[in-house]
Amino acid sequence: MTHLKLLAMKFLLSLVILYIILGLGFDVSFGNVFLITLVLNVLSYALGDLMILSRSNNTVATSADFVLAFVVLYFMTDALTVGNDVFEASIYSAISLTIFEYFFHKSVARSLDREKKEKRENIKPSSELSMEASEEITPDENHTNDK
Structure with missing residues (x-):
């Protein structure tokens, strides 16, 4: 559920940012802004x-997001619109999103x-876990069943 909330929040805020820049600033239709977002x-x-944020730090992940945003924005804006300011629109949008x-x-x-902390809290402590074992670890060779 956490991922769904984060993804929804990111989508809505990105849509607002891109609509202000691309829609109002560069006359890209709302449908195209929605698809790009x-x-x-x-x-x-x-x-x-x-992937990147979990394996590195915020600076590396933010830099990677800038490159990804610029590339996606540039190619999708170029493919979906007929404007001449594709580079300018893409760079402003990528900087804002970054x-x-x-x-x-x-x-x-x-x-x-x-979320990780809550998962750890749900795990029982080792003192509550027990293991059953017999007293005899190896079979007694002197003991016979012929009584």
Whole structure:
């Protein structure tokens, strides 16, 4: 459930940011902004937030998100629109999303740490676990059943 909440929050805030920049600033239709946001968020959450952020730090993950955002924005904006300012629109959008991602990564790290902590708390302590064992570890060779 944590991942779904984080993904929904990221999608909504990214949609607002991209609509302000691309939609209002560069006349990209809302449908195209929605599609770009959807593709970008799925890729950046899977790659940047879950894979890179969990294995490195916020700076590395944010840098990777900038590169990914710029590439996706540039190619999708170029393919979906007929504007001449594709590079300018992509760079402004990528910078804005990168600033948002820096703070979002902190939220992701806190949420995932809290989730891990809750999982650890649900595990029984070792003092509550017991193991059954017999007193005889090896069979007694002198003991026979011929009584």
